[in-house]
Amino acid sequence: MTVLLNVKDLRAYYGQVQALHGLSFSLDEGSLTTLLGANGAGKTTTLRAICNMVRSTGGIEFDGKPLNNRSTESIVRFGIAHVPQGRGTFTTMTVEENLQLGAITRKDNAGIVSDIERMYAHFPVLKQRHTQQAGTLSGGEQQMLAVARALMLRPRLMLLDEPSFGLAPLVVRDLFGILGKINREDKVSILVVEQNAQLALELADQAYVIETGRIVMSGNAKDIANNEEIRKSYLGY
Amino acid sequence: MELFTNQVLAGIATGAIYACMALAVVMIYQAIDHLNFAQGEMAMFSTFISWQLMQWGVPYWAAFVITLVFAFFGGIAIERVLFKPLAKAPILTNVAGFIALFAIINSSAGLIWDFTIKQYPTPFGSAPFLGSQLISTHQAGMIGVTVLMLIGLYFFFQYTRIGLAMRAAASVPESARLVGINTSWMIALGWGMASAIGAIAGMLIAPVVFLEPNMMGGVLIYGFAAAVLGGLTSPLGAVVGGFLMGIFENLAGTYIPGVGNELKLPIALALIISVLVVKPAGLFGRHIVKRV
Numbered sequence: 001m002t003v004l005l006n007v008k009d010l011r012a013y014y015g016q017v018q019a020l021h022g023l024s025f026s027l028d029e030g031s032l033t034t035l036l037g038a039n040g041a042g043k044t045t046t047l048r049a050i051c052n053m054v055r056s057t058g059g060i061e062f063d064g065k066p067l068n069n070r071s072t073e074s075i076v077r078f079g080i081a082h083v084p085q086g087r088g089t090f091t092t093m094t095v096e097e098n099l100q101l102g103a104i105t106r107k108d109n110a111g112i113v114s115d116i117e118r119m120y121a122h123f124p125v126l127k128q129r130h131t132q133q134a135g136t137l138s139g140g141e142q143q144m145l146a147v148a149r150a151l152m153l154r155p156r157l158m159l160l161d162e163p164s165f166g167l168a169p170l171v172v173r174d175l176f177g178i179l180g181k182i183n184r185e186d187k188v189s190i191l192v193v194e195q196n197a198q199l200a201l202e203l204a205d206q207a208y209v210i211e212t213g214r215i216v217m218s219g220n221a222k223d224i225a226n227n228e229e230i231r232k233s234y235l236g237y
Numbered sequence: 238m239e240l241f242t243n244q245v246l247a248g249i250a251t252g253a254i255y256a257c258m259a260l261a262v263v264m265i266y267q268a269i270d271h272l273n274f275a276q277g278e279m280a281m282f283s284t285f286i287s288w289q290l291m292q293w294g295v296p297y298w299a300a301f302v303i304t305l306v307f308a309f310f311g312g313i314a315i316e317r318v319l320f321k322p323l324a325k326a327p328i329l330t331n332v333a334g335f336i337a338l339f340a341i342i343n344s345s346a347g348l349i350w351d352f353t354i355k356q357y358p359t360p361f362g363s364a365p366f367l368g369s370q371l372i373s374t375h376q377a378g379m380i381g382v383t384v385l386m387l388i389g390l391y392f393f394f395q396y397t398r399i400g401l402a403m404r405a406a407a408s409v410p411e412s413a414r415l416v417g418i419n420t421s422w423m424i425a426l427g428w429g430m431a432s433a434i435g436a437i438a439g440m441l442i443a444p445v446v447f448l449e450p451n452m453m454g455g456v457l458i459y460g461f462a463a464a465v466l467g468g469l470t471s472p473l474g475a476v477v478g479g480f481l482m483g484i485f486e487n488l489a490g491t492y493i494p495g496v497g498n499e500l501k502l503p504i505a506l507a508l509i510i511s512v513l514v515v516k517p518a519g520l521f522g523r524h525i526v527k528r529v
Contacts, residue, residue, distance in 0.1 A: 051415065076417035088412035090405055101405050104398060105417035149416070 001028040004157060004189050005050070010058035012042075012049045012213075019045040020056070021213040027157070027206070032183045032190045034200040034221065036235060037210035043193040044085055046210070047159045051075050051082050062157070077105055081150035085161040089142050091135030095126055098134050098145055102152030112152070119148040122178060140171035147175070151182065158182075160192040164199065172196070176203050197235040201225040209234045243371050244487045250376035251445075251459075252483020253383035257438035258453075258460025259467065259475035259482075260390075261431040266469050267407040268427040269320065271328070272461070274335040277453030278342040279315070280435035283308040284443050284452070285350050287436075288357060297360045301440060305433045312432025316425045346450040357443035379441045386437055387476060390430075394472075403427060455502055459486065462505045466512050468522020477521065482508075 005027040012020040020042045027033045035043050049056040051072050060067040062078050076082075081102070090098050099119055103112045120127035123144045129137060134145060143163055150158050163179070164172040180203055183190050194200035201207055201221045209217035209230070217230055224230055231237055258276060265273045273279075283304050290300035319338060323331050361378030365371075394400040406413040406423035413420050438460075439453060446452050463482040467474025482505065490501050512519060 053411075053414075071419075072414040073417050073419050076415065082415045084411070084415060088409065088415060090409050090412060092408050093404065097401060100398075100401060101413075101416050101418075104402055104405075153416070 001031070003027070004029040004031075004063060005191065006059070006061040007046075007050070008059035008061075010046065010049055010056055010060065012045050012054050012056040014045075014054065019054075019213055020049065022058070023210065023213060023215055025208050025215055025218065027189060027191055029156075030183075030187055030189055031205045032180070032192070032203060033206040033208070034204040035191065035193045035208050035210055036195075036197045036200060038236070039195070040212075041210040042213040043210055044161055045213075047082060047084075047161050047191070047193055050159060051080065076153065079153065079156035080159065081153045081155035081157070082159040083146045083150045083161060083163065085165070087142050087146040089134045089137075089145060091133065093134055094131050095134050095137070095145060096130045098149050099126075099152050102149035103154075105153065111154075115152055115154070119151060122151075122182075123148055139166050140168065140175070143167060143171075143175060144178075147178070147182075151186070151188070155188055157189045157191065160190065162193055162195060164194060164196045172199060176200075179203065197231075198225075198237050239371070240491065241488075244491050245484055246372040247376060248484035248487035249480055250372065250379045250483070251442075251486070252463075252480035253380050254438045254442045254456060254479075255459045255463045255482045256476045256479025257383060257386070257434050257441075258457055259463035259479045260387075260472055261435045261438070262457075262460055262464045263467075263469055263472050263475040264427050264431040264434070266464070267472075268424045269324070269331075271331045271335070272469075273431070274332075274457075275338040275342060276431065276435050276460070277457030278339050278346075278450075279308070279312065279432050280439035280456075281450060281453045282342050282346050283311070283432070283436035284357070284439035284448060285346055287440050288355065288443075288448055289350070291358065297358060301360075304436055304440065308436035309429040309433040312429040313425045315432070316428035320428075321421065321425070343450050350450070352450055355448040357440075357448040359444040363444075375444060382437065382441060386434065390434075390472075399426075458502060459483075459505050462509045465509045465519055468519025470523050471519065471521035474519055474521025478519070 003026045007026065008024050010020050010023045011018060023042065023046060035046060037043050045054060048054040050060055050067065052070060052075060053072055062080065067075055090101060096116065099116050103115065106112055125141055126145060126148060134142065137145060163175055167175065176199055179190060182188050192200060201224060204221040207219065207221040207224045208215050211234065217224065217234060261276050262273060286307050287300045287304035290303060291297065315338065319334055323334050359375040359378065361374040363373045363375050366374045366377040394404055402418045403423045403426060406418050406420040410420045442456060443452065459482050463478035464475045466482060467478025486501050486505060489496050489504050490498060496504060
């Protein structure tokens with residue numbers, strides 16, 4: 001396994017407040033890794049630091065190349081697609097325009113057209129609504145759209161921030177099924193941040209647990225799910 | 238009845254200019270959330286450039302195109318030098334920046350070309366349009382050029398990738414960056430386009446109001462009124478507002494006793510205030526709802 005993303009001693013700050021205190025982890029190429037932790041533990045901040053959306057120090061390497069001090073928009077060009085918390089939908093634009101925006105850095109027009117069709121095959125509901133304003137979609141549909149928009153980049157790594165947030169349990173199952181399929185079939189490595197630890201551990205290969213800006217636990221997702229002590233003390237189920 | 242039709246058509250012609258100015262104002266407002274008080278002065282300066290070119294013997298349409306290119310890059314330069322550094326500054330700092338820009342451009346134009354009123358040519362002539370007494374060829378030309386420009390802009394924003402990227406950057410900047418759009422350059426591009434749209438308005442209205450450094454003052458106030466009327470968040474609203482403003486101004490001047498030419502401007506300002514009271518988001522605008 002080669003390491004795709006390597007984060008070393010990451011410290012992040014919101015103004016004077018330090019949110020991450022020297023956090024280190026790595027993600028293998030092709031893996032589905034999850035970052036777990038309670039509210040305010042620093043999960044979102046970690047994703048935002050990777051995309052340079054928050055001031056941070058420490059090392060972030062993607063495929064051996066340092067990402068520090070690059071702008072958010074140039075980090076996308078490495079093949080990193082970030083689905084932010086709240087989905088980041090372009091609500092006033094149509095579903096199809098949202099998909100086109102996902103591929104805005106690509107130049108291969110034929111590939112973009114065929115990828116849009118591929119997304120409609122993955123998510124049939126988006127095809128039904130392709131001329132509709134994205135803001136009129138339900139929460140679950142918007143999350144599907146956000147994942148599809150990210151995939152339009154043909155990313156090597158997808159960062160997902162709480163994809164289950166605000167969704168009905170059945171929709172979450174659906175969505176996680178699709179994420180697993182994308183990971184296996186399209187060979188997209190995925191880093192998913194979740195509060196819904198049980199579900200995330202079912203899906204993931206690797207897991208890290210964050211508490212107050214530090215990694216407190218890491219390992220194989222199955223092992224962590226089976227370890228009652230860890231579950232009770234850190235994951236609350 | 239003929240007076241009425243005549244006034245409406247003339248209103249549409251000047252309304253086209255207000256629509257351009259309103260659109261320019263809205264484009265910058267969408268990008269940076271500030272009203273560009275210097276929009277009119279930028280347009281005036283561009284118009285002077287075209288006049289200077291014609292003085293040097295450049296034919297009208299060549300001067301027109303060269304001026305658009307100048308205005309476009311000039312707009313980008315102003316954004317890069319003055320407003321990019323102010324992006325995170327408080328509102329009042331930006332307002333001061335706009336007022337400074339207004340004064341700098343106005344005085345520079347006066348310094349270079351002095352404050353005397355100059356004739357400005359029209360490529361359309363001022364004969365009656367198609368033999369009709371209702372509207373002149375220049376007024377028809379103002380409407381025609383504006384409509385062509387609006388159609389062009391519509392296709393640009395609706396059907397090109399860069400147009401899509403600009404819309405995305407203006408509506409959700411953070412998401413736009415996350416799909417790889419350089420939002421900072423999209424703002425600069427918006428400034429360039431707004432400046433070029435203003436230049437078109439300036440060159441079209443100059444034969445009517447004559448060329449001088451303060452020529453756009455009144456026009457910009459109508460442009461602001463149009464933008465507020467249509468809604469500052471809606472380019473379509475700005476355009477519709479511009480045409481409505483032109484018609485309203487002419488009809489008020491003709492039919493409301495005692496208004497005449499002198500009170501047309503106060504009436505426009507009264508309209509801004511009334512719209513803000515009754516419908517703060519404008520006719521086509523959206524209320525921005527933020528979750529707290």
